[in-house]
Amino acid sequence: MTIRAVVRGVGHYLPERVVPNSWFEEIVETSNEWIVSRSGIERRHFAAEGQTTSDLAIRAGNAALADAGLTADDIDAIIVATSTADFTFPSAATMVQAGLGMTKGFAFDVQAVCAGFIFALGNADALIRGGVAKRVMVIGAETFSRLMDWTDRTTCVLFGDGAGALILEAQELSGTTEDRGVLSVDLNSDGRQKGILHVDGGVSTGVVGHLRMEGKEVFRHAVEKLASTAKTALEKADLTAEDVDWIVPHQANIRIIEGTARKMGLGMDKVIVTVQDHGNTSAASIPLALSVGKAEGKIRQGDLVVTEAIGGGLAWGAVVLRW
Template sequence: MSQITAFGTYVPERIVDNHYFEEFIDTNDEWIISRTGIKTRRFSKDGEYTSDLAVKAVNDLVESSGKDISDVDFIIVCTTSPDQPMPNSASRVQYKLGIQNCGCNDVYAACAGFVYGLQIAHGFVNSGIYRKVLVIGSETLTKIMDLEDRTSCILFGDAAGAALIEPGDSEHFIAFNSGTNGDLGHDLYLSHKKNSINGVGINPHGKIVQNGRSVFKWAVGNIPKKIRELVEKAGMTLDDIDYIVPHSANLRIIEAIVKDLDYPMERVPESVTEFGNTSSASIPLAIAKSKRNGGIKKGDTVLMIGFGGGLTFAGAIVKWEI
C-alpha cells in the first residue's frame, strides 16, 4: 500500500504579465485572457534550469513536512524540458540533493507526466521494489517556446511540484487510468531532428509547436469521458469526488470539461490564470494553490487528470492525507 506523504512546489521569481508579449507580437492582454484565462506566468532566470526548479520544489516539500529524504531510493522527474537529453534530469536532481544509493529516471509524457509518475511510484512502492520515491514535475518551457508563434508563446510558464510516495497503513491511491491517441502526435510536438510525424511534415527547430484548435477539440471531446470512466472504475460517482484537478492547459478547456461533467467549477482547482501552462507542474501547482486558499484538505478525495503531447492522458483518484 502506498500514499503521498509530503508535497512541495516552486515557481521562479520573475512574474510576466500579458503586456510583455505586446512588445514583439500582435496580441494584447484582453485577447490572451479571453482565449486562455491567463493573466500572468513565471519565467526562469538565465542559467536556471529544470533540475534547479525541481530541487527547489523538493526543498519546499522538506521544509513543509519535515521529511528526511536522504533515504529516498528512487527519483522520477516528469518533464518535457530537461536540462539536456542526457544525463536525465532525475540524475541531476539526485546529485544536487546529495541522495546516495538512489535510482533515477525521467518520464517524458508532457502535461500528463506528473500523474504518470504517480502511477509508476505507486507500482514501485506497492510491489516493494522501492520504499521511498520522489515524483517531480518540473518545466522550463519558456526556454523552448517559439516567441514568433503568437498562438503558443503566450501560454507557457516555468514551475515545479514534488510529491513523496511511501508505504502506508491503507491504500490511498484508489484508481488509475491512462490512454493515448498517437495518431495526433503531429498536433503537439518538440522536434530537434526528425522532420515528420505520422507522415505529416513538422518543423525540427527545437521549439514547442501546437495545433491549439486540434488539441482543444481532443481534450474537450475526450477528457470528460475519461474522468467518468475513472470514477466508474473506482466504484464511485462524481458526487464522491471532492475535487477534480485537471491539467491547467487553458482555462477555457477546463470550463468546457466542467460544463460537460456538470460539476461545480469551485471544486476544480487551476493554476493557469496565475502561472500559465506549466505542463507537468500544473497539477501540483493547482493543488498547492487550492490548499493555500482553504480548498483541498486532509481526507478529501481528489481526482487528478493530466493530458497533452502524445496525445496522451493519465488519471488518478487519491485520498488526500496531508
C-alpha cells in the same frame, strides 16, 4: 489489507521573474484582453538565464521534504516528469537526486509532455504497490519558455516555467474507497495524433526546435478525453463524480478546464484553478496546483481528488487519490 501510496508531503517552486500579458504586446500582435479571453492566463513565470529544469525541480523537492518532515535519504526513488530536461542525458532526475543530497535509491525521468505528472504518479504508485520503494518523490518540472517561437502569438503567450513535487509513502490500509492514497490510475496514448502538438526539433534534427500546436484540434480532443479518463478512473475506484471533493486538472486553458468540469457534471467551485497565475507549465501544472491548493487551505486530509491531463503524443490520463 492493501498497500496504498499515500501523500506525505507537497511543495512547489516558481522562478522569480513574473511575466504579465502586457510583456507580449511588445513582441507580437496581441493584448491582455485577447490572451485572457482565450486562455484565462494573466501572468506566468520564466526561468532566469542559466536556471535549468533540474534547478526548479530541486527547489520544489526541498519544499516537499520540508512539508513532509523528511530528509533526502528518507526517499527511495525520484521520478521527474519533464519534456525540457537539462540534457539529452543524464536524466534530470539524477541531477535532482544529487542536488537534494540523496545518496541512495534510484531516479529516472518520465516524458509524456503535459500528461507527464499523471504518468509519473502512476509509475510511483506501481513501485510502491510492488514493494520496490517505500517512499517516492514525484516531480513535474519544466522550462517551456526555452521552446517558444516568439513570433507565434498563438502559442508563445500560453506557457510558463515552474516545478511541483509530491512525496508518496507506502501505508497498509483497509483496501476500501475510504483509504487515503492513490485509489486508481487510468493512462492512455494515441501516437496517430502526434502532429497536432509537438516540438519540431530533437536529436534527429540537430536543433532544439519550437513548440507547434493546432489549437482547435487540441481543444477538441482535450475536453472529450479528459472527461472520459476521469470517469474511467473513478469507475476503477468504484466511485462517481458525486464523491469528488476537488478536480485538480492540467492547467492549460480555462475553457478546457470549464468544459471538462461541465462534462463531469461538477461546478467550478470544485476545481483548483491556477492557470491565471502560472500559464501552462506542462508536467509541472498539476503538482503546482496541488501545492497551491493545499497552501490555500482548500485541499485537506480525507478529500477525494481527481487529477487529469492531456499532452503531446497524444498522451492523457487521470489519477484518483484521497488526500
